[in-house]
Amino acid sequence: MNSFPYAGTNYQEDNRGQFHFSPRSGWMNDPNAPLYYRGVYHLYFQHAPNALHWDTMHWGHATSTDLVHWQQRPIALDPSIHPGDLWSGGGVVDCGNVSGLKNGDHDPILVYSGTRGVTVFYSLDGGNTFQTYDGGRKVVVPAGDSRDPKVFWDPVSQKWGMVVWSDAGGNGVDFFTSHDLLRWSFASRFTAGWLFECPNMIRMPLDGSYHWVLHAGSGEYYVGSWDGTAFHSDWTAPQKINQTATHAGAGYYAALNFSNLKGDRVVSMAWQGENSGSIWTGNASFAVDLKLRRTADGIRVVSAPVPEIDTLRENTRTWKNLSLDSKAARELLSGVRVNTYELEVVVDVRDVQRFGFRLHTGSGGWFDREIAYDARAQQLNGVALKPSGGKVRVRLLVDRGQLDVFGNDGEVYQSYNVNFDGLPGGDGLELFTEGRLRLDSLTIHELASIWRPLGEATLHTNLNGPWYAARGQWADVADGKQGKSPGDAFYLSTASGADFTLDGDVRLVDGVAAALTFRATKDASQHYTVNVDASANVVKLWRPGRDIATVPLQVERGRNYHFTVQTAGSNIKVSLDGKQVIDAVDTEHKSGQFGMNVYNGTALVQNVSVR
Structure with missing residues (x-):
């Protein structure tokens, strides 16, 4: 029987993100098997429910109907019930019942986990509870140390693929293929020094054709092709989905995309490991849409907050068509007091050397964080970003313990855990400039908490309540x-x-x-x-x-x-x-x-x- 070992919380603890998911209590790390099924997004995650540090791994579970408001559910995989190391893995919805596991109204949902071999667990109730397939027999055993299986569908070869990290012969991944999601055959191996842990394979459209993106836990990636058995790429050096320090425990790691989405949409969430409070450790990044874009430097993955963020917006303020010197810029937002918010700005940078925002300012000139664009170096927050038509677009998501930075509609994507000061008087915002700033538009949306109203965590009901x-x-x-x-x-x-x-x-x-x-x-x-x-x-x-x-x-x-x-x-x-x-x-x-x-x-x- 799955458990729900959580005391009640109002999610208002100091440093608790208000629109980034975190567990009610306990430790959280990698997202596992994010998937969409019958109107509900399921996010499973690495979880130690009774500890504030990494411990015996369970799979926690949260659901959402809009990728924004999340509700914690009972534990999905429990080591006292489900055998093996319940480490990171992926999952799929078997809409065609190729596995033959269907028994009832629901399509089977299969998830894959385990170290030094892959174990299958399956759900016949819509992803709430899971059974162990074939007594826990490992359906795949790569050579060397291995973990983090991820399953994907290839509509061209009409086969399922599985990518698993292993260190046999150095960092790399083994690929396996299957027609029924249960019996797998070794297909190929792809090695690269950067390809460490939590691999992911995503089929993505661009200009009427499809490419495959292979990325590691760090978010480093290659763009290439998949011929049904092997991944091919002419890249010699990886790019990064998130341009920050991306290691285990940092502000971005182990991202996975949701399976079973309609059309070509790719939605991704990662682990942010530097956020903690009195009863929890770790949170999930805010969901982003991933797309491929042709740039002057080649094909790149770009990221943008999912548009469902609109459901959180309230008390919007906008400024347009302003020419500001340093004094006028500093005074523009002097009356603004915001705590959790989204900021969008479009600036003509042809007459400016540097501009940006100081977040969570207080009396005496102090602030918690500065985000700046250097027009001379053409860098946003230290990352290359070229103007488009002489202009740059910057978008910030500012939460109590998290900060997301986007440049030019996702060409720059950075996510951080930031311990913003929660004391009274620290909720100011300042615009600064070196040189005359031509402001096309600046919009600030205050963002409501995803936790109110809380809803019912374990009661299945169609009554909205509260x-x-x-x-x-x-x-x-x-x-x-x-x-x-x-x-x-x-x-x-x-x-x-x-x-x-x-x-x-x-x-x-x-x-x-x-x-x-x-x-x-x-x-x-x-x-x-x-x-x-x-x-x-x-x-x-x-x-x-x-x-x-x-x-x-x-x-x-x-x-x-x-x-x-x-x-x-x-x-x-x-x-x-x-x-x-x-x-x-x-x-x-x-x-x-x-x-x-x-x-x-x-x-x-x-x-x-x-x-």
């Missing part, structure tokens, strides 16, 4: 929402209804009753509730002041009971495990909120949906 406790103690556990109370306690959604079909699973852990609640007032003083009652061994539909109907049932603790409630005016029908058991009439409550109930003990509720 949910709240109306008496009792309620906690997120791996199997859903757990309630505990010596008397009646309720957990309610703000969503309400009159006539509907309500479904949900209840499980009595100990005590007397576990239940679904509907047509409730906001304090649950009035409601309808249907429960399994272990003291009387019945299914009961009741409201305060009246037991409407009871049906005998030998109630078993620890067993899931599935309720379906159908309401039409005063008529209430209740089915238990697919069989109708109650057909009653009561005119007391015509509409109200949905929720759950526990009485005199502990209960679990899961899979609450309304249609």
